Amino acid sequence: MPAPKKTVRRSLLVTSAVLSSLALAAPAAVAAPSPSGSPSASPSATPPASMSTVGGARLGQPGTQVNLASGVPVLPKDVSARSWIVADAESGDVLAAHNAHWRLAPASTLKMLFADTLLPKFPSTAKHKVVPSDLAGIGSGSSLVGIKEDETYTVHDLWLGVFLRSGNDAVHVLSAMNKGVDNTVREMNEHAEELQALDTNVVSPDGYDAEKQVSSAYDLTLIARSGLQKKDFREYCSTVRAKFPGQTKKNKKGKPVRESFEIQNTNRLLSGDAGLPVYQGIAGVKNGNTTNAGATFTGVAERDGKVLLVTVMNPQKQEHNEVYKETARLFDWGFRAAGKVQPVGELVPPKSAEQAGSQPGANPSGEAGGSGSGVGSTAGKPVAGGPGVGGSGGIGIALGITGGVLVLLAGGAFLVNRRWPLPDLVRRRTRP
Numbered sequence: 315m316p317a318p319k320k321t322v323r324r325s326l327l328v329t330s331a332v333l334s335s336l337a338l339a340a341p342a343a344v345a346a347p348s349p350s351g352s353p354s355a356s357p358s359a360t361p362p363a364s365m366s367t368v369g370g371a372r373l374g375q376p377g378t379q380v381n382l383a384s385g386v387p388v389l390p391k392d393v394s395a396r397s398w399i400v401a402d403a404e405s406g407d408v409l410a411a412h413n414a415h416w417r418l419a420p421a422s423t424l425k426m427l428f429a430d431t432l433l434p435k436f437p438s439t440a441k442h443k444v445v446p447s448d449l450a451g452i453g454s455g456s457s458l459v460g461i462k463e464d465e466t467y468t469v470h471d472l473w474l475g476v477f478l479r480s481g482n483d484a485v486h487v488l489s490a491m492n493k494g495v496d497n498t499v500r501e502m503n504e505h506a507e508e509l510q511a512l513d514t515n516v517v518s519p520d521g522y523d524a525e526k527q528v529s530s531a532y533d534l535t536l537i538a539r540s541g542l543q544k545k546d547f548r549e550y551c552s553t554v555r556a557k558f559p560g561q562t563k564k565n566k567k568g569k570p571v572r573e574s575f576e577i578q579n580t581n582r583l584l585s586g587d588a589g590l591p592v593y594q595g596i597a598g599v600k601n602g603n604t605t606n607a608g609a610t611f612t613g614v615a616e617r618d619g620k621v622l623l624v625t626v627m628n629p630q631k632q633e634h635n636e637v638y639k640e641t642a643r644l645f646d647w648g649f650r651a652a653g654k655v656q657p658v659g660e661l662v663p664p665k666s667a668e669q670a671g672s673q674p675g676a677n678p679s680g681e682a683g684g685s686g687s688g689v690g691s692t693a694g695k696p697v698a699g700g701p702g703v704g705g706s707g708g709i710g711i712a713l714g715i716t717g718g719v720l721v722l723l724a725g726g727a728f729l730v731n732r733r734w735p736l737p738d739l740v741r742r743r744t745r746p
Contacts, residue, residue, distance in 0.1 A: 370658065381658060489519050626644065
């Protein structure tokens with residue numbers, strides 16, 4: 315049976331991109347990671363003149379790439395980020411980008427790759443008692459959820475700590491469960507290569523600043539798109555607040571008691587903040603902030619049947635919540651431009667999808683450990699946004715996405731083609 319035209323086009327585009335990358339004498343700062351996962355240089359101070367062309371030749375050019383034409387809204391002028399991208403999560407079309415393949419420090423947005431790599435390995439109900447070695451090597455000043463030695467946590471608890479509080483302690487405990495940090499880093503680099511996130515090199519699984527640890531707006535968007543295929547990834551990244559187990563203490567009667575405390579998602583487009591309302595239709599994904607990276611963020615949102623991914627890296631404006639403000643402006647532009655603007659590139663599928671064309675029997679829900687449990691209703695409260703576009707409540711939009719807008723909606727609202735990764739292969743139908 316002949317391959318669909320779009321699949322053929324994607325294959326040709328990726329092949330062309332790889333050949334172009336090999337042919338170009340690109341600067342060392344933009345070279346793809348070697349098989350060992352070590353790039354030859356740290357991030358450059360200015361965008362290189364030539365970058366990776368994965369996803370399209372224009373994405374390898376410095377500066378802003380957009381096809382402005384009659385009827386296409388003008389890009390917001392007050393976006394100061396060193397790199398950003400706006401993409402259709404389902405079709406994979408890149409609507410606009412700025413230095414999309416510039417290799418920069420990713421901060422905790424790298425935890426999306428950590429989650430996409432490790433989530434399928436452990437059922438959410440699995441338990442782990444923390445030992446001192448689990449918490450070794452956590453960087454000074456790291457964000458922490460508050461994990462204590464000699465306490466037992468479920469995998470569900472640990473993932474809430476990763477996504478809501480960006481807890482490096484939770485990352486290290488999960489890494490310890492995964493045969494250690496070194497093994498986890500190796501697996502993350504292998505997974506990045508499989509996703510064709512070739513700008514990415516992992517040194518620390520939590521995104522803490524490390525020499526030669528880099529990613530790009532393009533790669534982070536690619537990684538987010540992959541993660542959002544997994545049911546539990548969608549649910550964790552859309553959770554606004556949850557209860558997290560505290561330390562066991564004796565009460566007045568001398569009886570050991572373990573209370574819990576509330577944690578809130580640090581994604582301010584999801585939880586809101588002073589002067590920053592919850593973004594209408596937001597449903598994840600992950601934020602980060604370190605000295606080297608500045609502020610970084612990848613978000614997913616849905617309006618009027620369109621699902622967009624936006625990544626923003628290192629805004630140069632030094633204003634409170636600037637990364638979220640710039641993300642919101644790009645989302646606004648993307649929703650106005652969708653269906654009008656011609657794309658400048660695309661998000662490529664993983665290598666396995668390119669090579670095999672399909673994965674019969676694959677599990678489209680991507681539930682961790684095959685348990686099907688994911689994050690149950692006892693997890694934190696789901697996104698509760700303000701009124702959405704067209705009168706839909708934010709919670710309805712968010713639940714639509716976290717319930718499977720990108721992959722599967724009960725009742726046959728979507729036809730799932732088992733080719734992966736798929737937003738572009740999920741065929742949208744009229745809802746009943």
